[in-house]
Amino acid sequence: MTYPHEPMYGWALTLDGVPVPIAAAQRGQRYLCPVCKKEMVPKMGDFKQHHFAHLNLLDCTPDNVARAVAGKWLVLTLTRYLASGQPVLIEWRTQNTSYKVDVLKNAAAIKENENTPQGQADIALLNKKGEAQVVILLGLGSPPEQEQLHQWTRNGTAVIVLNPTGVRTGQIQLDNLLAESEISGGWWLLDEKQLPPNLVRAPQMIRKVLRRAVRKPPYRFYGELHTEGAFSHLLEVEGHKLWLPQEVWRDTIGGARNRLGQDVDVLLQTWETHDGGQIALFYVTVRETTAVAVRRFQAGENIAFNLGTSAFRLPSVTAVDLARHLAGGPINFPA
Numbered sequence: 190m191t192y193p194h195e196p197m198y199g200w201a202l203t204l205d206g207v208p209v210p211i212a213a214a215q216r217g218q219r220y221l222c223p224v225c226k227k228e229m230v231p232k233m234g235d236f237k238q239h240h241f242a243h244l245n246l247l248d249c250t251p252d253n254v255a256r257a258v259a260g261k262w263l264v265l266t267l268t269r270y271l272a273s274g275q276p277v278l279i280e281w282r283t284q285n286t287s288y289k290v291d292v293l294k295n296a297a298a299i300k301e302n303e304n305t306p307q308g309q310a311d312i313a314l315l316n317k318k319g320e321a322q323v324v325i326l327l328g329l330g331s332p333p334e335q336e337q338l339h340q341w342t343r344n345g346t347a348v349i350v351l352n353p354t355g356v357r358t359g360q361i362q363l364d365n366l367l368a369e370s371e372i373s374g375g376w377w378l379l380d381e382k383q384l385p386p387n388l389v390r391a392p393q394m395i396r397k398v399l400r401r402a403v404r405k406p407p408y409r410f411y412g413e414l415h416t417e418g419a420f421s422h423l424l425e426v427e428g429h430k431l432w433l434p435q436e437v438w439r440d441t442i443g444g445a446r447n448r449l450g451q452d453v454d455v456l457l458q459t460w461e462t463h464d465g466g467q468i469a470l471f472y473v474t475v476r477e478t479t480a481v482a483v484r485r486f487q488a489g490e491n492i493a494f495n496l497g498t499s500a501f502r503l504p505s506v507t508a509v510d511l512a513r514h515l516a517g518g519p520i521n522f523p524a
């Protein structure tokens with residue numbers, strides 16, 4: 190039986206049941222389909238993309254075949270690194286800089302198909318307490334929802350979404366697979382020595398500090414993000430130093446983006462308080478400057494911001510001017 194468009198498979202099993210991406214296949218070896226256990230043959234010629242061919246094709250699609258074993262291969266590969274004490278590095282980027290983080294930092298166990306409190310993960314790297322430090326999604330099927338990713342990052346779990354093409358085709362090694370993946374959260378995996386001292390990094394702690402900043406009168410706070418040595422986007426709050434590049438804010442606080450003009454951006458998030466009030470949090474970017482404003486509203490108080498005023502677009506206005514206004518201060522923009 191022949192097929193006009195014979196699917197190209199990225200994965201097979203050895204006769205011993207070990208997952209093999211096509212990138213690691215060997216000519217002349219015998220392989221089995223992970224789904225139906227029928228024979229597969231590695232095609233590693235010069236003209237077509239390398240792939241496994243399925244000798245008696247039934248209902249096995251390349252995605253199903255990849256889904257059946259790619260996760261298991263990753264668990265085996267990462268476990269080998271963990272056992273040998275080697276780091277597994279991935280790049281965590283901010284707008285201006287990138288940092289290497291070790292995916293295996295604090296990892297004690299690696300599990301497939303793990304049901305975390307925030308959702309189902311293809312792979313989870315657990316710490317000694319059994320909490321997910323990092324989850325990995327294979328990326329097959331529909332792309333994950335942003336909201337789902339943020340549920341993990343807000344809880345302090347980094348999320349790595351793999352490039353589905355790499356996973357499907359099996360044209361992978363661990364390093365290039367991670368280089369092509371997207372990481373959300375994860376700055377807390379950075380080495381201590383890469384960071385300025387007294388930095389608050391845990392997402393839960395960042396939220397706690399911001400919440401505390403408005404717990405007593407005048408129930409408002411604003412501040413400009415500043416640079417210290419090689420480090421930008423630091424916010425001083427009650428003796429703490431919060432590191433808040435936009436990527437960190439997005440994965441820790443989140444919120445809806447309001448574009449007020451060219452190079453004028455406000456991310457707005459609101460939190461309920463125990464007494465029925467609300468806390469509004471603003472991440473303000475005006476050209477090169479960035480500031481944060483937090484304001485607490487009592488129950489029943491009207492939450493209203495005038496984001497429409499054209500004063501924001503004056504070239505002399507900086508992020509901290511806008512933040513002061515959003516925190517409820519007077520509009521005294523420089524002329």
Ligand SMILES: [Zn+2]
Pocket residue numbers: 222223224225226227243247249
């Ligand atoms: Zn099959």
